[in-house]
Amino acid sequence: MGKNLVTAQIRGETRALCLGTVMVVCSAIAYYILGTTMLPLFHKSVWTEVSDCHLVEADIRDHEKLDGKKVPQYPCLLVNVSTIGKLTILYHTEETKEKNSQCSYIPERLEDYQEARMKVEDVKVRFKEHQTFPCYSDPEESEKSVLLKKLYTPETLLKWLFWPTFMLTGGIFIIMMVKINQSLSILATQRKNPINTSQFRHN
Template structure:
């Protein structure tokens, strides 16, 4: 009976150690992935100062309207605002600026032109209705554009890093508990 109990304890300890090590390895891989994808985007986002934007102009840019300029095949909203005492172009998020510098807002459905046009006109109507609204600007004023909504905030970073940190802590805790249990078993066996 005693030999079976010791064998079962050894198997259980081995499985617990493997689980703890697997949790630590998975969290390290997740940290690496987040460190190469999300962290550079977070550091690149310089729009941290909350400002008040005043609408100067909201115009829908169509491919029919602008002759001679390269314009996308979908309608997009271009918004000019006054933020921190200067005129600036408003972008919806950080990704909007990366996708198309000519558009402040890009509609979600680009396949159906009429649906995209209605979406853009709805957003333009909201801007004209609320002429003053909060926006994000660069406090050092290196970046001249402003954002309506930030994607990469400290809260977002916390949300992304919570589960890998929880898994790393849990894995280390499991390994420590098994090692403490083994040490106490050795002390008890020596007495």
């Protein structure tokens, strides 16, 4: 009976160590992925200061209106605003500028042109209704454009890091608990057999 309990305990400790190690390895992989993909995007987003944007112009550009120029084959909204005494272009998010620097807003679905046009028209009306609204600008003014909405914020970064940190902490905790349990088991065995232990050391 005693041998069965010891065997079961060893198996449980081995499984716990494997689980803790896997959690630590998975968290390290997650940190690596975030560090090479998401973190550069977070650092690249220089729009950190909240400013007041005043609408100057909201115009829809598409391939039907701008003949002879390099324009996208879908409707997009161009919004010019005035902020900190300067005229600049407004982008919906950081990704909008990466997709097409000519557009302030690009609809998500582009398969149906008429549907996309209606979506852009709706956004244009909203801008017309709200002449002044908060936006994000670069305090160092290295980036002249401004954003309506930020995708990469400190809160977003914390959300990205939550689960890897949770797995890392849990994995380390499991490994530490197994090691502590093993140490206590060894101490308990030595106390039960002090004579045999001393004889073993003497020999």
